[in-house]
Structure formats: C-alpha cells, structure tokens
Amino acid sequence: MRVEGLMTACLPRVEGFHASEFIRSAVKRQYWNEAMAVENQLRGQLKRREPMARHVSWRAGGVADRAYVPVDRDDLAGFLKTLPAQEPVYFVGLGSNLLVRDGGLRGTVVFTHWALRDVRVVATNNMGAEIYAEAGVASPKVARFAALHGCEGAEFLAGIPGTVGGALAMNAGCYGGETWDLVTHVTTIDRSGVLHERDAAEFQIGYRSVRGAENEWFVAVLFCVPRRNDKNSSEKSRNKIKELLSRRIASQPLQQPNAGSVFRNPPNDYAARLIEACGLKGRRIGGAEISRKHSNFIVNTGGASAADIEALIELARDAVRDRFGIALEQEVRIVGDRA
C-alpha cells in the first residue's frame, strides 16, 4: 500500500506503535490526517494513551487518548495542521493547575514544556527590558532571568511552578504581581497551525482570568519588566526571590503533590480561612486530603484518584456555601471524563 510504503522512514518517531499497526488503526478510525502526520515527517513524538498523572502536579488522574510532544514551533504548527477538524485539542504546560478525571481525556494533548523553551532579552533601556519568552519556559526561569538582567518586578513568577503558557492562560500571580501586568504582546497559534501576533490590549484580564482569542493557544510572549538605573538591582531582585520562596516553603505543603490554591479568593476574604472555619482542615477522602498546612490546598497523600480530589473540592465548596453563603470559584481546571 502506497501510504504504508511512504511512511516507513518516519515510523520510529511514533512511540509504542508498530508501523503497520499505527497505519491500520489510523486508516480504520478515519484519522487519515494522523497517518499524514507521519508522512509529513513531523519531528515530535506522538504518544497514545498517555497517563496524565505523569504530567500533572497532583500525580493523579486518567490517560489522554493521544499526546504530542512537538520539537519546536514549526513542528507544532505542522502537527496542528494534520488534525481532523473534530479532534479536541488541549494544551498542557507543567500541569500545576490541572486535574484530569480518572476516565481520561478524549482527543489530543499538546505538551509545550519540551519544545517552546527560548527566553532572551530583545531590547533594553534605562527604564526597562523587553524579555521574549516562549510558552514552554518555566515561569521561575523567567523570574531568575529577569533578575540576572537587572530587572525588578518579575520576582513573583519564581513562586509559580508552571510554564509561561500556563501563567498567561491563568493570569497567574502572587504577592501583588500578576502575569499580564508585564505583558505587552503575545504570539498565539490556532488549530490550523496559523500564528497570530496580538497586543495585550486585545485581551480582557481579571483576577486569574483571561479572555480573548478563545480558539488560540499561547506560543510566546513579550514581557516588559521595569529596570532601574541601579547597579544593585540584580542582587536586590535575587534576594526578593529567595525571600518569596522561603515564605512559600513556610506556608505551603510543597512536600506533597498538589496544584496550588484550589479556589480563587473571594472579594475581601481568603478561601483558606473559609475552608478552615468549616472545620475541614485535614479532612480526607481516599488518598486526598485538605492540607493541614494550607486549607486551600488539596494534597495527594499517596494513591489519590482524581475522583477523591474532586470529591474534596465539592465538599469544601458545599460547606463554605452552606455556612457562609459564599460561592467559591474554582481556580484549578478539571477536564476529562469521570471513570
């Protein structure tokens, strides 16, 4: 068969699949584009039934039907072009704000962390520096990079253990700083693999909320970080990062798998205070526990299922609503099917 013959050279890139099996299954399931992906010599790795517990900080949950690890931006664009129109696509950074239900995620996950890793200064003057970062770069790396270049104002990113793409999607922030405070421009990609250049003004930004360009994903960003004409700036900034990290070590259960704050803080209050006031600190369901150190964190004490974690989320939400009449909004994202 012609297609099979043409593909042989590229087959080792498809992990865990024998050539003929891959092609037969692609053709049978009418994922002709999937077969074409191989023919087009994509350089990334396509995986099947990828356990998402390996890729989320909760270390729990089901499998993704398919997962693609692009090599770079062109490879990512090439891969997206091959996907059938009806294929669900879900971008994942470091999975530090994500729960995939035990029944798994239908469609294709795209991992950015191994591919989009460029970070560099593109312009500086006395007032600030423009830092270009791709979506797969870890946010703490941007904080350290900015400090190294004498910038002050990006230190908060050191406390956010995800990628730049995730921070852009969530408008992640802490200690008074938010990601989009620093953004001037982003590059996005749509599901046809077409890149778009967008100014920050095209997005509506709120507390842990970003709207705009809904059917696109972040590929890169231009941050503008203030820079003082002070030769000690770099040291000051590095010290601030150290201080911020020690505050986190003191207040968060970083030794156990978790996904940071489960709920957004309601206006003029703290989700952790409300949950604790409901007597839920230390409450367990299966292997999941409301942290004794920080009540807005749920930790995996070992062997927690996604269902255990979600049940605790619902328990806390219901308890706070019943006791205080406050509807807590979830900050973590939950995707996929129940088992």
Ligand SMILES: Cc1cc2nc3c(=O)[nH]c(=O)nc-3n(C[C@H](O)[C@H](O)[C@H](O)COP(=O)(O)OP(=O)(O)OC[C@H]3O[C@@H](n4cnc5c(N)ncnc54)[C@H](O)[C@@H]3O)c2cc1C
């Ligand atoms: C210990 C701990 C502490 C934390 N502290 C904070 C904190 O102080 N402040 C805070 O805001 N968050 C905090 N978080 C949550 C989390 O780190 C942030 O939300 C982070 O920005 C998520 O990045 P990620 O790469 O892990 O995203 P993921 O968890 O992989 O994804 C989160 C969402 O972003 C989307 N996404 C990911 N990449 C892209 C992309 N390239 N384009 C479009 N959408 C994308 C995903 O589809 C998903 O919907 C904490 C988490 C942990 C585990």
